[in-house]
Amino acid sequence: MRASRLIALLLLLQNRGLMTARQLADELEVSVRTVYRDVEALGAAGIPLYGAAGHAGGYRLVDGYQTRLTGLTTDEAQAAFFAALPGTAAELGLGEALATAQLKLRAALPAELREHAERIQERFLLDAPGWYGDADRVPHLAAVAAAVWAGRAVVLRYRRWRAPEEIERRVEPYGLVLKAGRWYLVAGGTSGIRTYRVDQILETQSLDEEFAIQDGFDLAGHWNGYLADFRARLHTAEALVRLTPEGAHRLGVTPTGTGWTEARVPIESIDHAHREFLRLGTDIEVMAPAELRSRIAETARNLTTRYEGR
CATH class of the missing domain: 1.10.10.10 (Winged helix-like DNA-binding domain superfamily/Winged helix DNA-binding domain)
Incomplete structure (x- = not known):
């Protein structure tokens, strides 16, 4: 040290x-x-x-x-790729290595280029996480990252949304992706290549088993395909709604005039649309599907009862 x-x-x-x-x-x-x-x-x-x-x-x-x-160690070379994301490097256990790598890189640059690099660092900042909600706790990120670096299999105890809620799987970690402040593990296994949220990993057990990544696998290409498939499955239905000009603006719908606008909008599910449309308050009226209209009407009645009873 x-x-x-x-x-x-x-x-x-x-x-x-x-x-x-x-x-x-x-x-x-x-x-x-x-x-x-x-x-x-x-x-x-x-x-x-x-x-x-x-x-x-x-x-x-x-x-x-x-x-x-000025020669870079292995950790410092890896950390250099996270120069725009110091918080990310710290999460991966490379915070100190990143600081040292940046010093060595600066020392190796001619004075003119060193000044240019420092000016970029002073004037541009990448802040990956979203605005709302605290950052996920990822206590097992460093262990997962170590398995990715080493190319060794791990056993995960993992929490998911459907039953059984806790599962245990042996996986071969191909790579890590940081999306909107959330870490995802892309890993191979007996059921193919799957994606796991790192904050939902409950326990990891490193195995002394090396593996070879499937021929032709490309992490960026796989992730882009995963996102495309996710978006295709995201909006599987639609709702018929009436919107005030303010509601149309907030929902990204082009208003047809100064009064109410009728529009069909894609929805992910009844539950999701129920939550999202309630945020628009009186700027929206749901016409169809009937189940969604009924759910929102029931919520409105419950709110009226609650507030009138006080």
């Missing part, structure tokens, strides 16, 4: 020039006292750095010195 920190400190000075002990401590997330000890250790190892006292003081490397410690 300390060797890694010493390299990080050295690369920080190489990349940024003069830095105070407090700045170094903040970057490395250690105390100023620890920075003093690390600087002494680097000096004892023959690294040509010096410290200047005073308001404009700090530590810097002797002009012209360049470390050769």
Whole structure:
């Protein structure tokens, strides 16, 4: 751990020039006292750095010195691909490796390209999770990711929505996908290639069994096909509704005038449409199917009874 920190400190000075002990401590997330000890250790190892006292003081490397410690480790190389998603790297257990990899990459770049890369990092940010709801807890993500890296089979105890709600399966993890802040495992098994939500994994057991991914399998291509199939199954029915101009706007329907607009809209299921249409309040009237109209009318009666009774 300390060797890694010493390299990080050295690369920080190489990349940024003069830095105070407090700045170094903040970057490395250690105390100023620890920075003093690390600087002494680097000096004892023959690294040509010096410290200047005073308001404009700090530590810097002797002009012209360049470390050769810029080769990436395996973890750092993997982490570099998550540079736009530091939270994702941290979830996979690669947070520290990512920080070190970025330092090494900066150290290897010419000054002009280094400045360009830093400007991009300062001005562009990718925030993958959606707005609503807390992020899923994924306590088994690191174990699943390790199985993906190593190409080893695992036994999952998994919770699903239909009976039996808990199942146990031996799977061969082909890859991980992060979609809208939620992790999915794509894995092969006796029933073919399946997709599992990582936050629904209850337990993992690593097996000492290597496997070979099916010939021709492409993770991105498989995921795109999975999404297309999901969308095709998503809207299997439709509803006839009347909408106010505001309701039409909120539902993405083009209004036919300033009054009510009649439209047919695709729905996933009666339950799902019931929840979604209730959000529109008085801006929507469901005409068909009859079951959906009846469900919403019953909910409206229950709400009226509840609020009038107080």
